Amino acid sequence: MDPRSEVLLRQPDCLAGRTLLAGLPADELLVHSPEAWGWSWHAGHHAYLDRRFAGRVYFGTTPPAGDYDNAVLFLPKSKELADYLLMALASRLAHGTLYLVGEKRGGIERAAKQLQAFGTPVKLDSARHCQLWRVSQPKSESRPLETLSQTFTLFPDKVALDVVSLPGVFSHGRLDKGTALLLEHLDHLPTGPLLDFGCGAGIVGATLKQRYSENPVYLLDVDAFAVQSSQMTLAANQLEGTLIVGDGIAAAPRDLAAIISNPPFHQGVHTHYQASETLLQEAVHHLKPGGELRLVANSFLKYPPLIEQYLGPCETLAERDGFKVYRARRRS
Known part of the structure; x- marks a missing residue:
């Protein structure tokens, strides 16, 4: 299991209800959250997850349609990509919660500051050399990807x-x-x-x-x-x-x-x-x-x-x- 997924499992509220997991790794996290859906833009990860969890993983550059109770972003390497993904996820949360999880050496402490554009970030957990942050009821603002x-x-x-x-x-x-x-x-x-x-x-x-x-x-x-x-x-x-x-x-x-x-x-x-x-x-x-x-x-x-x-x-x-x-x- 990816260490970021292990941190999420320590905080079950993150996976309660209809949850969108963005950039999730190729592991077994979806087993532990029957109402969760995955969103991937990596063809290899998507192929594995689709074989394992057919019909529950979406592939593409925009999130799947619908409203969610929670959205979790696995921090990508690119700051610009993280900005877009957080914005896209916030637009799918009518009254839900936005989470950001990542490795310390991947820049999660810096990236947590990006959450300030959507509300007040709160650190929920720090384990497995990772951190988990939350913004409740994030401000929804969305721009088409092409404009970025x-x-x-x-x-x-x-x-x-x-x-x-x-x-x-x-x-x-x-x-x-x-x-x-x-x-x-x-x-x-x-x-x-x-x-x-x-x-x-x-x-x-x-x-x-x-x-x-x-x-x-x-x-x-x-x-x-x-x-x-x-x-x-x-x-x-x-x-x-x-x-x-x-x-x-x-x-x-x-x-x-x-x-x-x-x-x-x-x-x-x-x-x-x-x-x-x-x-x-x-x-x-x-x-x-x-x-x-x-x-x-x-x-x-x-x-x-x-x-x-x-x-x-x-x-x-x-x-x-x-x-x-x-x-x-x-x-x-």
């Missing part, structure tokens, strides 16, 4: 690309250094379907479609906010692409000409490499013979040995600002 997006323009001197990102999406509102380096090394990709793995706001996928207009482009991410951001970026530039929400490379199509990625290696406050390592191990099964993997990664990550073990010889195309761009082709 940020837009910035790339390549203003060439074919401009407008990038739209939502709260919580990687590098929200700006171009990160790794992706900037990768964008400079997208020449001479093979003809055929291209995949932007871990698409985030769709910067790489949209750029690929601009430059390789005849190639089908897929954009894949585990996060619903990222996939919606990618959709908005494509629409802002009148580009077409196939959006996929899924947990890892297993959700990608086969027979790809190339996989291009700035793969994630952080999840929440914990360092997490599994999605990236699985990509390196399984890319061979999603590339056609001669297909190419091209990615950017922090220089300290030891990816080349894994790439060569599972795919083929690894070439370093560029290095700058602590990042490297790698290229490898599937053996025929």
Whole structure:
């Protein structure tokens, strides 16, 4: 059981009545609250919870319709995302109670101050290196998610690309250094379907479609906010692409000409490499013979040995600002 869930179980009033659990982890918390519903935006967590509690977990970027007695937010990493989620949850509470639970190292004490916009925060519990906070009858204020997006323009001197990102999406509102380096090394990709793995706001996928207009482009991410951001970026530039929400490379199509990625290696406050390592191990099964993997990664990550073990010889195309761009082709 996740330690945050354990703290909630110490305070049964949090789970009494019709309760909406937002961002709940993939554990057994719903067993202990028959009237609770889950809301998830992580495809992997949702898949587990939906198998375990079919019909009780909603997936998406907006909370499920209806009024609730209680709403609990499991604190996300992003402050901007927490602001939106608290606002969205408060709008579903006519006369109920809003709770915020999170780990101390995840910033729960700082985040508790965000509750002041909705009422007077009260600390209910501190255990398992976590804290639980409450606001009774929160002030309800709601804004459409799209109004919280940020837009910035790339390549203003060439074919401009407008990038739209939502709260919580990687590098929200700006171009990160790794992706900037990768964008400079997208020449001479093979003809055929291209995949932007871990698409985030769709910067790489949209750029690929601009430059390789005849190639089908897929954009894949585990996060619903990222996939919606990618959709908005494509629409802002009148580009077409196939959006996929899924947990890892297993959700990608086969027979790809190339996989291009700035793969994630952080999840929440914990360092997490599994999605990236699985990509390196399984890319061979999603590339056609001669297909190419091209990615950017922090220089300290030891990816080349894994790439060569599972795919083929690894070439370093560029290095700058602590990042490297790698290229490898599937053996025929």
